[in-house]
Amino acid sequence: MKYSNYLGALIAVFASFSVQASTTLFSEDFESGLGQWNPVGTGVVVADPTNPLSGNDVLSFTGLGSGGDIFTANPFFAPSQIYTVSFDYLSVETPGAPTADLGGFVGISDGKPGSHTWIAGTQTGYPGLNVVLTHNGAWTNYSITIDANTALFVYGSTSMNGMPLHLMLEDFVGSDVIAGNVYFDNIAVTAVPEPEMYALLLAGLGLLGFATRYRRNSCEQA
Template identity: 30%
Template sequence: MYHHFMAALAFIATMAFAGQAAALTTPYTETFSDGISGWSTGPNGTISTPLQVIGTGGADGGAYLSTVATPVASTMGAVSILFRCESAACSDGGFQGDWRGGDLVLSWYFRHDADVALEAYARIAAPSNNPGASAQISTVVLPNTWTRIDLVIDPSNPAFISYSGQSFDNVFDEVGRIQLGLSIPGGFTGSNIKFDLDSVSITAVPEPETYALFAAGLALLSIAGRRQRR
């Protein structure tokens, strides 16, 4: 009986992950364990230290990207782009493709040593860099603290403040570039600030029914455990 319950649980887990995979076009995570992986920095700001990989101490305990820069406002407003993935060679092209399938989230870990809290900024664009979607994420990143940033890829997400005068579909039908940075607060005068990036990923947002499947699986496992102990 126990083996039957375990088989049922395995089936439920498989179905749950299969449901996610069907909605996901570009699942990928960049941990920088293999180096810079084609990422670059600038030009929005004065770069004091070129982009480099630090081998340990990242959000996951491993490698991460780091640079020292003096942020300046870009042509897109009071934002500064610090990390760029802008070629097919970047992260082996793992972030390129059609992101319109829904239920996707772009995530990354951000850290800085400014003396004020900052908010993250992202721009996701076509291979030619236009059109692009700009997003200001309200997650507060305190100094010297690895903070996870999640950007749900959905036209109803209020974090998206611009689509370069075009539509959500026109931007996300062929993603080719990711540009990550910060929103510069009013009166900000920081210079030579250390900025770190780790674990950039594009994954599926679990559907409510996925959680229900896992809950059912856990219930089956609990029942099986109780029956085995009798």
């Protein structure tokens, strides 16, 4: 195979990897309402409390929930069952309320509701919680990689492995018992490529190295 053909093959590998690595399964900025969510529970779209005149809309809640309050209407799925969930989170202290536990929770579920696992929330020590959301009165971005293949993603006796999943949010009823003081914005769920894709990338890098050395040696001999 000519060097140009090797290079072309490698470019195809990188292109495939790039597409796989950047596959967004769900995104939401709440500028168009709650059409991507069903049920919406007590979820409401409100102006950004940090800058009400900016025109930026965000998600808040008019009530407290448990087991999920607002769910993505359509499920997301990646063959790898590995996802990155990113979002902006804000909690605003209410006078007399605890400052570290205002109730924002993020989870994944196999139904609406269904077997579920919480991946982020404001209660340290909550069973299965991956990330504790901090209360600092400012928007904070979180990016969490989750692997639904693991034993962690089992609720009761039901495994989420291989299932289409929904994202769910709530203002937890067991927190400060005050609704409407947590906010979410700029949510995205991205598929992480299967391990085979990384192996393919490494193989492509090896192919490039071999082709480069072969071409250099051929030039020297000529």
